[in-house]
Amino acid sequence: MSGDFVNLMADLKEEELLALTKKRLEAKEDPQKILDDNTKAMAIVGKRFAGGEYFLPELVFSGELLKQVMALVTPHLKQSSAKAKKIGKVVIGTVAGDIHDIGLNIVEFMLDVNGYDVTSLGVDVPVEKFVQAMKDTKSPVLGLSGFLTPAFDAMKETVEALEKAGLRKDIKIMIGGGQMDDEVRKYAKADAFGKDAMAAVSLANKWFGVK
């Protein structure tokens, strides 16, 4: 049953997946096992995305399936079992003056399902808020998102503010979105540029030493 579940989710079979979820819950199966299967399925989705088999629609839809499964499973979970162990903390946000959030949300989702404790600061995030969040969370990784050209300067200013606050040397910074590329990475003095949500996961894995 568990193997079918993983495949149904990875293959995005909505109706069959939900039917099977209900069946497993009715059979009084340990809900934690379903959560573990979610993780396995999302790993397959991530692989297919990285391999060019899946694209954004599949990522978005798999997120929706995950949400639907969780809505069924959550009432059966004991409080304590809900917390899975996380690899580490990552802070992300769209820089000041830019309200685009599609890429940001997908990066948040991919980092989350790949085991990270993600704090998303949302869009149009002022420089000070990034600095404060890095202090508060002590996260070693920051992701800056931006779609428009004014984001070039906003990213640069954010990085400079972290330098000024004395935090820069302890933080790895990745950038991504719309018109971003390696030229902008240099301009903003970030550590890496990622072209999509899986790149964000690979960069985080590299920086956290995950193999």
Place this chain on the structure above:
Amino acid sequence: MEKTWAELSPSQKREERFKRWLSPPGVTFTSPQAEKLYKERVTRFIKAFTLQKPDRVPCILPSMGLYAASYAGTNLATVMYDFDEMKRAWRKVLHEFDADTYVPPVLVPPGPSLEAIDYKLYKWPGHGLSKNTLSYQAVESEWMKPDEYDALIRDPSDFWLRTYLPRVFGAFKAFTQLQPWTTFEEIPGATFIPFGNPEVQAGFNAIMKAGTESLKWIAAVGEVAGEAMAMGFPGVMSALAKAPFDTLGDTLRGTQGIMMDMFQRPEKVHAAMERIAPIAINTAIASVNNAAAPIVMMPLHKGADSFMSIKQYETFYWPTFKKVVMAFVNEGITPVLFAEGSYNNRLDIIGDFPKGTVAWYFDQTDIFKAKEKIGDKCCIMGNVPTSLVMTGTPQQVKEHCRKLIEVCGKGGGYVLSGGASVDEGNPENMRAMMAAVREYGVYK
């Protein structure tokens, strides 16, 4: 006897429209020299669009959107409300860049009109964005709910008026209480009643106010546009149109929504796109008929490489998009297809148009490969990287342009332009692009 418009073939229609672009009715040029330059510039674009060799490679600068505001030392928040400042800024660009074309401030929306109707689809400086932000930005949301496809498909106008607009125009909130206007039949009585509602009346007053403000705005825009024409600078786009998938994905359902719909209700997505296509076609043709340049610009969003697979592109995006493009081609209008993001995986498909009838304008696509794959059928435009225009030196920009001109300009059918437009940045980088076409782009 002369043929009526409907009897002309697409290529005859194109010829007629190009003739009108070359000699626009009602334009008085400031000098014979200005008229000569105007005709040279228009001819340059016509030849490039139709895959011929012009005198030299034409250029569209990436500074033709909202750039004038920052260039003139003001900002978008100011020019959206102060139309004298808007005119000053746009005149400054008109006079200080010796470009091949000019875009008047049509892309600066009138702030007072947006405020009057309480526009929620966009945020702009001072309204949801900080005052010094250089651009306005769309607010993506599920403006249309997943169970509303049938209402849209049944009657788009009614859906717009009573469902969609009350969500994006705050002032139209009470329009959800109206009956469809088709309820007016024979001798009306009760049908008038909802129009007595003070909130409904406030909605009508608001759009009348928006209209009044927009008249002031268009007078200012028209003034600058007229001057540019008289000085000999042609426009190169008279209308905007979208691919039906983008209308659904950007404006109605949002990215998240449309991507779910591709799995959960694909047949509704297709039916809605078929319904939207003729609306896009008719709106743009009407705009082009009122302007000089027979060009419609199509900014393309959600069909890019990273948004969907090639199979999804062929299934969901391409069919109704092609239908819209071909409707323009058959009317003799040249569509400029602005492929935002990259289209590297689409190059085997997107050249499928009659030779010399459409122009593909690339942002981040490998343009050399594009030239090779579709350059014999479509005009190619692009693509000095936005990051280079923003952060590079004039020498670097000019050098990049040289490479583009040498490869893409070969044999004609090429327009040098930026990847995307820029809202700020070193003006010398724009001038370097003009210097490059003059120095390297001349056809012998």
